[in-house]
Amino acid sequence: MKYQAVIFDLDGVICFTDQYHYMAWKMIADELGIYFDEKINNRLRGVSRMESLEIILERYDKVLSQEEKLALAEKKNKIYVELLGEMNKEDLPGEVKETLDRLRAEGIQLAIGSSSKNAKFILERLGLDHYFDAVSDGTNISKSKPDPEVFLKAAEFLHKNPRECLVVEDAKAGIMAARAGGFDSAGLGEAAICGEATYGMDSFGDLLKIVNENQSGM
Ligand code: B16
Ligand code: MG
Secondary structure, three states: OOOOEEEEOOEOOOEOOHHHHHHHHHHHHHHHOOOOOHHHHHOOOOOOHHHHHHHHHOOOOOOOOHHHHHHHHHHHHHHHHHHHOOOOHHHOOHHHHHHHHHHHHOOOEEEEEOOOOOHHHHHHHOOOOOOOOEEEOOOOOOOOOOOOHHHHHHHHHHOOOHHHEEEEEOOHHHHHHHHHHOOEEEEEOHHHHOOOOOEEEOOOOHHHHHHHHOOOOO
């Protein structure tokens, strides 16, 4: 079997917490009088909290100290975590759960590779705590995507090498991280059409076909 494990990005792949990131950052941007829209928000996919803030501040004419930036990032996170608190098992799409269960039944190992420091809390809200064989997230990395660290750590936690794992991503930064780490990748949404993913997917369920078509070690 070519892929013995699948490493999933979280935000934008397993669940749609991207809308909560947008709402929280929008509140911060509005408070500062900075223009912010969904297109700019797309640039924040997969990148760390502090890097996200820097992208938003590109349109700000004042220079902020590191302390002020940290305070803004903390404020955003507080709003975001409150929004996450409203999530529950119903927010896990049926197609996602069915596909994960099918992969697991086929003997594929499943892991998370997310830049988020809130990944474990999100998994808990979705009823997926203890579900994955490994969780690599913002709490165990020092460089965020497009650096491959988060996926390399996930592979290490699974005791697999990158060639045996498939990475699933919604962000170009994540696809580039997978490439840099020597992983094949499957892209959803913008990541499917960025021209850098090994496979493009129209929906999450397409994963079964990708994994099964590569079962003979082609
Ligand atoms: P946090 P992923 C990423 O999650 C998000 O896509 C990105 O927008 C966010 O800035 C980053 O996590 C950090 O999140 O503030 O919760 O630590 O797509 O890598 O699962
Ligand atoms: Mg993502």
